[in-house]
Amino acid sequence: MSRKRSFFLLLIALLGAEYSSAVECPASCKCTWVVDSLYADCSRRGLSIYPSFGTAPVEHLDLSGNKFTEFPRQYADMTSLLYLDLSDNFIDTLSEDSLIGFSLLRTLLLANNTINSWTAISANEAFKYATNLKRLSLRGNRLGSFGGPDYSQQINSLSLTELDISAAYISLVDGDIAVNQLPNLERLSLANNQRMQLSRLPSRSIRMLDLSNCSLQGLGAAFLEALPNLEALNLSRNTALQFGASDIAPIVAKELRILDLSYCNLDEIDLSGLPVLSELRLRGNLLRAIGVNTFANNTILEVLDLSENLLRSIENEAFGTLKRLKQLNLAFNEIAYLNRNLIRGNDVLTELNLSRNIIKKLTRIVSNSVRHINMSWCEISEIESTAFSSLSVIQKVDLSNNFIAELPNQMHSETLWYLNLANCRISTIRNSTFSGFPELADLHLNGNRLTNPIPPSFFRANKFLDQIRLGDNPWICECQDPLFVEFYDFLTAKPTKLKDRYHLRCGSPPGYEGKQWDYACLTEWTVSARSSKGEKVWSTVMLSILGLGIAALCYGCCQRLVRKRKEHNNRREYEENNDELRRIRDLNDRMMREESSATLQPTPxxxxxxxxxDALLMPKMExxxxxxxxxxxxxxxxxxxxxxxxxxxxxxxxxxxxxxxxxxxxxxxxxxxxxxxxxRTAQYGPYRRxxxxxxxxxxxxxxxxxxxxxFPAAHFKTQNMQSAEQIGNFQSYENSPYTKRKPKIAEIPPFKRVNMMADSVEFLTDPEYEDLGSKPGSPFAKRKPKSPMNMQVSAQVYTMQQHPRGVPLAPAIEDYFKKAPSSSTIASDFQEVNEPDLASLPESVSTSGAEHDVEQGKRKKRKNSASRRVSGNFSAAAAAADESSSSEGERLVQVHKPMRETLF
Known part of the structure; x- marks a missing residue:
C-alpha cells in the first residue's frame, strides 16, 4: 500500500513539475509543485517590489528576507493563497483594510519586522476580514504589552487558533482582557519576554502555553485555575522559579499532561496536584534524591527525565507506582549503586539510560520489559556473570567507555543482538566470551587493547554475527601467521563483517606501525600465495583459461577483420564489375544503334x-x-x-x-x-544470334x-503460328504433336535420284512424283497416256559413279542440326535402299516423245493437287514395289530421308 501511495505521490509531483513549466512564475522566484499545491519561493532575494504572479494558482508564498516596507494588498485577488510569509522585512504598519480580500488566508507570518506597537497593526480591525486565519506570528517585533485597558490594542479574530508573540519585548500581560477577543485561541507563545509581569490569563480555549525564559519567580495556583483546559505548559529556563515548594501552596491542574521544568534550579518538587501528568521533564535541576512519595500521585506518567541532576540515592520503590512508565532517563547524575529491583515493577519500561554515572560494578538488574540499557561512561570495571540473566527481553546494551578489562565466561542472554564494548580495556577474548549470546549480530570491540588475532572458532555460536568493529586496537601484524590470515579471511569474506576496515591498523612491528592490514601484509600474502603449490596450480589454470580467452577473443577479432576485409573487397569488385558491365552495355548499345542505322537503310x-x-522454325501452315x-x-x-x-x-x-x-x-x-x-562460318556481333x-x-x-x-514478318502474321516459347523449346521431331500420325516411309525412286541436284525440296518430299501406277486409286491412273509425239527432247543426264559396297551416298539434304543417327524411323535422317535401283539406271538416258508426255502428265497432276495435304513421305505401296523389283543381292545405299512437312 505504501508503494502505491509513494508511486501516486511521485506521479503527482512529476505532473506538477510538468505543469509548473507552464505556470507564469516571476524570474526572481522559484515555483514548485508539492503534491497538488503550488509553492512560490521568493525569500532572500533582496526584493523591494512585490513580484506579479498573474493567474498562477499560488497557495504558499514565501517573501521573507527582502526589503518590503508595505503590506502587499495586490495579492488580495489571489483567491488560492493560503500561506503568506513576510518575516524579516521592514513592514511597520498594517492598516485596517490591508487584509480585505484575503478570505482564504490561513497563515500570516510577520515576524522580525519593524512594528512598534499594537496600534500600528490595527489589531482590533485588521484581522476581522481574514475570516479563515488560523496562525499569526508577530515574534521579534516591539509590541510593549499584551492586552491593556485600550480596546484598540486587543487582537480581534474569531478564527485565530495560534498566536506567537515571543521575544516581542512584552513586559505586561493584562490577563483580564488580553484574550477576550480570541475565543478560539489554543496555542499562545510568550517565550523569551524577560521581565514580564504575569497576573492572570483567563481563557477556556488555551491548551498550550509557552512561558519559557520569561524570568518568572513564581506561578500561583490562581494562574492555573484560570486555564481549566491547559494541557501543555513550558516553564523551562526560569531560573528563579519556585514550583511546588513546601512553603507555598501546591499547584493544581486537573488537565495538565505535559510539564517542562528543565533548567529551573529546582531542589525539591511536589507534583501531587497534577494527577494526569504523562510527560515530565526535570532536566538540569538540583534534585538530590528521589523518594517513594515523589511520584506517588502521578500514576499515568510515561516519560520521566531526571538527567543532569545531583541524584545520588534512589529508593527501592521510588518508581514502583509508575505502572505506565516507558522511558526513564537518569543520565548525568551521581548514582554509584543501583538496586536490582529498582525497575522490577515497571512492566512497560523499554528504555533505561544510566550513562554518565559513577557505577563501579554492573550487577544484576531485574526487568521483564527493558530492551535498551545505556550504561556508557559509568566507570564500570567489573561485570557480574548474571548481569543480563534477569533481563528477559534485553536487546541492546551499551557499555562503551568504561574500564572493563574482560568479560566473564558465563554471561548469557537469549535475546541480546547489540553489544557495545568500545573504548574499554579489553585485551583478551576467550572461546566462551560470546558463546552465551546466540542472537548476537552487532559487536563493537574497537578502541580496546586487543593485540592478537581472535580465532574464528570463538564466534562459532554466533551464527547471526554480521557486523564487527575492531579498529583502534594495537594489533601485532604477523602476516605469515596462519591464524592471522584465517582471522582476516573471516572478517573480509563476503558478506564482509568488518565495518571499520580503514581503522584496522597495525601497532607492531615497527615497520608496520600505523599501517592498515591490507597494505602492511599485501606483499607477503602475495608472495606466500605464489609459493604455495596448490595456489601455483590454481594460478596456472586460471592464467591458462585467461590466456585461452584472450586468444579466442583475438582470433574472433582477426576473423571478423578478415571477414570485413573480404566483404569490402567483394563489394569493391562487385562495383568494378558493375561499372565494367555498364561500359560494355553502353558500347553494345552504341554498336547496335550503328548497325540498326545501317540496316534501316533502304535496299533495292x-x-x-x-x-x-526460318522455314524450320515456322509453324505448320493451314x-x-x-x-x-x-x-x-x-x-x-x-x-x-x-x-x-x-x-x-x-x-x-x-x-x-x-x-x-x-x-x-x-x-x-x-x-x-x-x-x-x-x-555458319560468318562472325556475328553480340545479340545477333x-x-x-x-x-x-x-x-x-x-x-x-x-x-x-x-517478331515475325508482316506477311506471316495471318498464319497459324506457334508461340515463341514452343519454337524456342523445340528439341526434336518426337515432341511434335504431329508425330502421332504415322508417316509413310518410301524410298527415293532411281529416276529421281538422278535429277536430285536439279529438283527442289518439294520434288523430294512430294509423294505425287511417284510412278503413276503406284497409286491405283488416283484419277490419273485410269487415264490413258496420249500417243507419243515425234519431238525429241534431250535431257541433261547426271551420271553417278558406282561406289563400293558399304560406302553410303551423300545425303540429298544435309542435317542442319548435326544430330547423331537414331535407330528410330521417325527421328533418323537416313534409310537403307537397295543398290539395284542405282544399278538399273543407265549411264545416259534419252527421252522419247512418249516419255515426254508422261512427264507432262505428271506435272499436270502436281498442279491439280495443290489443295491437298502432302503427307511428306512416299507411299508404302511404292516402296514395296521397288523392294520387290530389286533383287536380294543388290547392295544398300543410304540416302537422305524425305523431309516432313511439319518442318514448314
Missing part, C-alpha cells in the same frame, strides 16, 4: 522469302505448300494458276511459264541451301534483321 529488291532456318511460289502469290493469282492447270494439253503455254517459274524458285532454294556453310536472315539480291548473301528479330 529485298526478297520476302524466308531462309532455311494448307499444304508445294513451292515457295505458293507462299508469295496472292489469292487471285492462285485461282488463276489453278484454272490454268485444269486446261487441255494444247493450252499449256501459261502453265509451262508458271512451271518454269516454279523451277526457278526451286533452284533458288537450292542456292539458299548452298549458302549455309558461309553463314536470334536475328532473322534476309537476302541481298546484289551480293547473293544473307544478313540479320535486328529490328525484326523478335
Amino acid at each position: 529488291e529485298v526478297s520476302l522469302l524466308p531462309s532455311y532456318e 494448307r499444304p505448300v508445294k513451292s515457295m511460289l505458293d507462299l508469295s502469290i496472292t489469292d487471285r493469282a492462285r485461282k488463276y494458276l489453278r484454272r490454268s492447270q485444269t486446261q487441255q494439253d494444247g493450252e499449256q503455254s501459261a502453265g509451262e511459264e508458271e512451271l518454269q517459274l516454279d523451277n526457278r524458285q526451286r533452284f533458288r532454294s537450292v542456292e539458299m541451301l548452298s549458302n549455309r556453310d558461309k553463314e 536470334t536475328g532473322r536472315m534476309e537476302y541481298n539480291n546484289q551480293s547473293g548473301s544473307r544478313r540479320f534483321s535486328i529490328e525484326d528479330s523478335r
Whole structure:
C-alpha cells in the first residue's frame, strides 16, 4: 500500500513539475509543485517590489528576507493563497483594510519586522476580514504589552487558533482582557519576554502555553485555575522559579499532561496536584534524591527525565507506582549503586539510560520489559556473570567507555543482538566470551587493547554475527601467521563483517606501525600465495583459461577483420564489375544503334522469302505448300494458276511459264541451301544470334534483321503460328504433336535420284512424283497416256559413279542440326535402299516423245493437287514395289530421308 501511495505521490509531483513549466512564475522566484499545491519561493532575494504572479494558482508564498516596507494588498485577488510569509522585512504598519480580500488566508507570518506597537497593526480591525486565519506570528517585533485597558490594542479574530508573540519585548500581560477577543485561541507563545509581569490569563480555549525564559519567580495556583483546559505548559529556563515548594501552596491542574521544568534550579518538587501528568521533564535541576512519595500521585506518567541532576540515592520503590512508565532517563547524575529491583515493577519500561554515572560494578538488574540499557561512561570495571540473566527481553546494551578489562565466561542472554564494548580495556577474548549470546549480530570491540588475532572458532555460536568493529586496537601484524590470515579471511569474506576496515591498523612491528592490514601484509600474502603449490596450480589454470580467452577473443577479432576485409573487397569488385558491365552495355548499345542505322537503310529488291532456318522454325501452315511460289502469290493469282492447270494439253503455254517459274524458285532454294556453310562460318556481333536472315539480291548473301528479330514478318502474321516459347523449346521431331500420325516411309525412286541436284525440296518430299501406277486409286491412273509425239527432247543426264559396297551416298539434304543417327524411323535422317535401283539406271538416258508426255502428265497432276495435304513421305505401296523389283543381292545405299512437312 505504501508503494502505491509513494508511486501516486511521485506521479503527482512529476505532473506538477510538468505543469509548473507552464505556470507564469516571476524570474526572481522559484515555483514548485508539492503534491497538488503550488509553492512560490521568493525569500532572500533582496526584493523591494512585490513580484506579479498573474493567474498562477499560488497557495504558499514565501517573501521573507527582502526589503518590503508595505503590506502587499495586490495579492488580495489571489483567491488560492493560503500561506503568506513576510518575516524579516521592514513592514511597520498594517492598516485596517490591508487584509480585505484575503478570505482564504490561513497563515500570516510577520515576524522580525519593524512594528512598534499594537496600534500600528490595527489589531482590533485588521484581522476581522481574514475570516479563515488560523496562525499569526508577530515574534521579534516591539509590541510593549499584551492586552491593556485600550480596546484598540486587543487582537480581534474569531478564527485565530495560534498566536506567537515571543521575544516581542512584552513586559505586561493584562490577563483580564488580553484574550477576550480570541475565543478560539489554543496555542499562545510568550517565550523569551524577560521581565514580564504575569497576573492572570483567563481563557477556556488555551491548551498550550509557552512561558519559557520569561524570568518568572513564581506561578500561583490562581494562574492555573484560570486555564481549566491547559494541557501543555513550558516553564523551562526560569531560573528563579519556585514550583511546588513546601512553603507555598501546591499547584493544581486537573488537565495538565505535559510539564517542562528543565533548567529551573529546582531542589525539591511536589507534583501531587497534577494527577494526569504523562510527560515530565526535570532536566538540569538540583534534585538530590528521589523518594517513594515523589511520584506517588502521578500514576499515568510515561516519560520521566531526571538527567543532569545531583541524584545520588534512589529508593527501592521510588518508581514502583509508575505502572505506565516507558522511558526513564537518569543520565548525568551521581548514582554509584543501583538496586536490582529498582525497575522490577515497571512492566512497560523499554528504555533505561544510566550513562554518565559513577557505577563501579554492573550487577544484576531485574526487568521483564527493558530492551535498551545505556550504561556508557559509568566507570564500570567489573561485570557480574548474571548481569543480563534477569533481563528477559534485553536487546541492546551499551557499555562503551568504561574500564572493563574482560568479560566473564558465563554471561548469557537469549535475546541480546547489540553489544557495545568500545573504548574499554579489553585485551583478551576467550572461546566462551560470546558463546552465551546466540542472537548476537552487532559487536563493537574497537578502541580496546586487543593485540592478537581472535580465532574464528570463538564466534562459532554466533551464527547471526554480521557486523564487527575492531579498529583502534594495537594489533601485532604477523602476516605469515596462519591464524592471522584465517582471522582476516573471516572478517573480509563476503558478506564482509568488518565495518571499520580503514581503522584496522597495525601497532607492531615497527615497520608496520600505523599501517592498515591490507597494505602492511599485501606483499607477503602475495608472495606466500605464489609459493604455495596448490595456489601455483590454481594460478596456472586460471592464467591458462585467461590466456585461452584472450586468444579466442583475438582470433574472433582477426576473423571478423578478415571477414570485413573480404566483404569490402567483394563489394569493391562487385562495383568494378558493375561499372565494367555498364561500359560494355553502353558500347553494345552504341554498336547496335550503328548497325540498326545501317540496316534501316533502304535496299533495292529485298526478297520476302524466308531462309532455311526460318522455314524450320515456322509453324505448320493451314494448307499444304508445294513451292515457295505458293507462299508469295496472292489469292487471285492462285485461282488463276489453278484454272490454268485444269486446261487441255494444247493450252499449256501459261502453265509451262508458271512451271518454269516454279523451277526457278526451286533452284533458288537450292542456292539458299548452298549458302549455309558461309553463314555458319560468318562472325556475328553480340545479340545477333536470334536475328532473322534476309537476302541481298546484289551480293547473293544473307544478313540479320535486328529490328525484326523478335517478331515475325508482316506477311506471316495471318498464319497459324506457334508461340515463341514452343519454337524456342523445340528439341526434336518426337515432341511434335504431329508425330502421332504415322508417316509413310518410301524410298527415293532411281529416276529421281538422278535429277536430285536439279529438283527442289518439294520434288523430294512430294509423294505425287511417284510412278503413276503406284497409286491405283488416283484419277490419273485410269487415264490413258496420249500417243507419243515425234519431238525429241534431250535431257541433261547426271551420271553417278558406282561406289563400293558399304560406302553410303551423300545425303540429298544435309542435317542442319548435326544430330547423331537414331535407330528410330521417325527421328533418323537416313534409310537403307537397295543398290539395284542405282544399278538399273543407265549411264545416259534419252527421252522419247512418249516419255515426254508422261512427264507432262505428271506435272499436270502436281498442279491439280495443290489443295491437298502432302503427307511428306512416299507411299508404302511404292516402296514395296521397288523392294520387290530389286533383287536380294543388290547392295544398300543410304540416302537422305524425305523431309516432313511439319518442318514448314
